[in-house]
Amino acid sequence: MSSTTSNAIADPSIQSMGKKRQYASQAAKLAVGTVTTIADGLNVPFLGAATHTLNQIIVLADTVKANREACMQLATQATDLVQALVKATEGKSAVNVDDDLKRDLGDLGRTLESIRDCMVALSSRSRWKRILSSSDDGAKLTEFRNRLTSAVTLFQIRDQISGRISQEAASQELLQNVKDIQAHQLNALPAEISSERSELLYAPPAYPECFYGRDEFVSSAVDLILNNAQAKLAILGPGGIGKTTVASAIFNNPQIQDMFPDYRIFVSCESLSTAESLLETLCKAFNLSVQNGSLYTTLKDFIQSTSTVLVVLDNFETLWDTNNVSNEIESLLKNLCSLKSLSTIVTMRGSIPPIGIHWTKPALPPLSVLSIDAAKLSHYWHIWHNVDLLQKNFISAG
Ligand SMILES: Nc1ncnc2c1ncn2[C@@H]1O[C@H](COP(=O)(O)OP(=O)(O)OP(=O)(O)O)[C@@H](O)[C@H]1O
Ligand SMILES: [Mg+2]
Structure with missing residues (x-):
């Protein structure tokens, strides 16, 4: 361990x-x-x-x-x-x-x-x-x-x-x-x-380099986590609206880093298709070696032995949609969320969070489009960096 x-x-x-x-x-x-x-x-x-x-x-x-x-x-x-x-x-x-x-x-x-x-x-x-x-x-x-x-x-x-x-x-x-x-x-x-x-699945993200217009949302989420021992937050909204970016900002917030100094992981669920693959990824992210026990027991024992753990499950809709037939993923999420000392953030497309979880109240509103000013800033950021790249390429080609 x-x-x-x-x-x-x-x-x-x-x-x-x-x-x-x-x-x-x-x-x-x-x-x-x-x-x-x-x-x-x-x-x-x-x-x-x-x-x-x-x-x-x-x-x-x-x-x-x-x-x-x-x-x-x-x-x-x-x-x-x-x-x-x-x-x-x-x-x-x-x-x-x-x-x-x-x-x-x-x-x-x-x-x-x-x-x-x-x-x-x-x-x-x-x-x-x-x-x-x-x-x-x-x-x-x-x-x-x-x-x-x-x-x-x-x-x-x-x-x-x-x-x-x-x-x-x-x-x-x-x-x-x-x-x-x-x-x-x-x-x-x-x-x-x-x-x-692959490590790609659970490498924690850096603070987003380009990030505008979500300060209020991020500070509400941070407050909910700081004030609830077992926070369970769902970041919802349509595809591409900025759920992952917001989750990265929360994950890298200094107060969140202080609250979860040792165990704070960010898992992309995009390529996962089963509850077992999620369990394996979580165990790997925490660097747990599974000897004789089951994956879930190993993970549960580990989480229960720590005081504060934060898990972000990004793009959870992939797992959720896949498992409509079996209820394995639903049970796994429920069991994980019931573990004392674990705070969970799920990002998911749509406006309805996974059922069966006592989501922390007041629930975060689904993300809406950025204000015009924030969108403009974000747009100009990309232009600025692309111009810079063009110049670099021009110089190296010349
Ligand atoms: N607040 C923001 N300021 C600037 N750029 C942003 C912001 N939010 C998102 N973006 C940019 O928008 C793009 C999509 O964001 P992101 O991947 O977070 O969306 P998503 O909702 O997680 O998408 P998906 O549903 O596909 O997972 C990214 O290029 C990201 O850098
Ligand atoms: Mg995303």
Whole structure:
């Protein structure tokens, strides 16, 4: 059993993705746009086609619903790798590529095409099929990540790179780039990654970088938690209204951090489909090892042995909709909510919270659209950062 706080399992590189998906995706598109321009002028077979495929992957990663975070990370990983390869050959009129390297580049190209095809399939799935296939899809995405990691390792071998690319400067730059990528991947990826149990599911989010117009809502929620030993809050509203963002703001509020210094976890339920997968994710998030007892007993014993625990179950509607038939998830939520010392926040699409729970009163109102002023501020924030990115890309391309 761990005594670490949930923040100890947070990975900054993962945190910086997720909640800024759209922004990250837009940034990646800009970056790939630059890369494509450079690649078009190169005498390197594959790179033009690879950046084209990569562009499709980035667009698709933004449209998939299940395993979305894993798809975004895969797209980012592929972008890093292709960019490193392109940058290494930037400005060279002709690059001598030997047969072995051509074969490796070809393999990488085919991997990118498989990733694109997989994402096409993921983005066109119906909601039910998506849920049922979530764990198979997760395994596939993990395999792709491993394949990209292997490609990085391959390209990293100094002797091979020096021998294969004629320009020494280019090979040094490529070497440095792939080293950086690998260091990033080693930090970002836990030793064992298994689809639904990925760290992505329970990495606590950072305080939202762009956040306007919800101060009153957040302070009401914080007050309810501070004044109720076993607060149970439901953050409701239509898709995309800002439920996850608000929950992140509450989770990172300094008073909440003080109240839950050790055990405070934020779990995305988006890719979970069963009560068991939720239990597994919670145990993993608390770093509990399940020896002989059941998952629930282990989790319950742990929560009961602590004084204050906060659990945020984000996008809970995925689990709730799936389990209309069996009542497992309903019972699990009820049992968890009855545990002394556990405070719970559920974010969920719609206007009706899960039944059977004594939600803390007064209930939070469903989130409504931001005021015009707040929406404008949020809009300008995105423009400001995109302009900044464009400038950066312009400079690096020039
Ligand atoms: N108060 C806010 N200020 C600025 N931007 C916001 C705010 N709330 C949400 N956003 C932005 O709106 C987008 C959608 O927000 P979020 O993911 O929190 O919505 P959601 O209700 O959780 O969506 P879903 O129902 O799909 O889970 C994000 O890009 C987020 O950064
Ligand atoms: Mg959400």
